Amino acid sequence: MMGEGGNMDSAPVRAAEFFAGIGLVRTALERVKGAQVQVVWANDIKQAKYNAYAANFPDAEDHFIVRDIRQVEAMDLPQGIELATSSFPCIDLSLAGNRRGLVGEQSGMFWEFAKIVEGMSPRPSVVLLENVHGFATSHGGNDLAAALARLSKLGYSLDVLAIDARHFVPQSRPRMFIVGIQKDKLPASAPQELPPISDVRPAWVQAIHKKHRETLDMHYMRLPALPEGPQDLDGFVETEVAGNLWWTEDRVAAFIGSLSELQKARFDALVGADAISYRTAYRRTRQGVAVWELRKDSIAGCLRTTGGGSSKQALIRLGNGSRAIRWMTPREYANLMGAHDYKLLAGTPNQQLFGFGDAVVVDVVEWLGNNYLLPVLRPNNGSE
Structure with a gap:
């Protein structure tokens, strides 16, 4: 596929980060092999999160929109977005939350994300969604079924997987991921059959595939085994504090x-x-x-x-x-989210703690970028 002035395979993947928060998805994507992903648009509703993002990414004012996603339209995004990421709010899906599901004020923002993707032309080749395991059981599984059906109608073949961040950092943080690939971009290396049970697709994830594979386009990618991960907090806690x-x-x-x-x-x-x-x-x-x-x-x-x-x-x-x-401390929260080099220059300590607690673990998204996203989006550019 050719882009303006050259081969698309040699150009960075253009990514949009919905619910960007303090920018840990961007942090992760910029670590993907050869800096082959470039975030060109980001959005969040909270000024405090933008401030933290801008303190780490000086170009934030060029592409970060501080706005309620319900006020964002597809035309607000730049052309040529290939990857759209969405860590939409989990409060209505979490077992620790109110369990209102996708009708809730917060987690219901999924529908706004889907509406924007629907209006994009062309639509992103890949979407990556992240949320808590409670998404799988919310309203007896009906919320997840509705979300998968909505993405399927937008032309995506779907994969569901689960990764606990403890494989990368000393923090127990299990999360579920949905990867959608436009059907005409689905690689031959992505079987459209029931995935075997593995560390990223345990039995409950396999059951999701089995439930939906007859009515929706489902696939899976073969992935390497997850690393064992650190077993203690050495190197992640501050040994000298006030x-x-x-x-x-x-x-x-x-x-x-x-x-x-x-x-x-x-x-x-x-x-x-x-x-x-x-x-x-x-x-x-x-x-x-x-x-x-x-x-x-x-x-x-x-x-x-x-x-x-x-x-x-x-x-x-x-x-x-x-x-x-x-x-x-905020620095320890940053370290446990895989963001050792993140600059703590903006916000109060409580705002910093909130920002990290509401974010993704950098190492997990980086691993997905190297082993899943890049092989799909740049299959001929040296990714394995």
């Missing part, structure tokens, strides 16, 4: 006092260990009482948007008879 970030002894005592017997035994064992280790903890409500719970493993729980104490994650440093506790 002393006033660590909790007072009274607050630490209150934390310990809220632990169950099992949790307290786990805590004490780590305090008595010869080596320093880190654990994370969330505040939960059990039988109407607020308690703290440590993770069994040495990685972080899923980072969330900050909206109260239960949504923030505490970091515990234990060992050699000592213990210290504090809230996790």
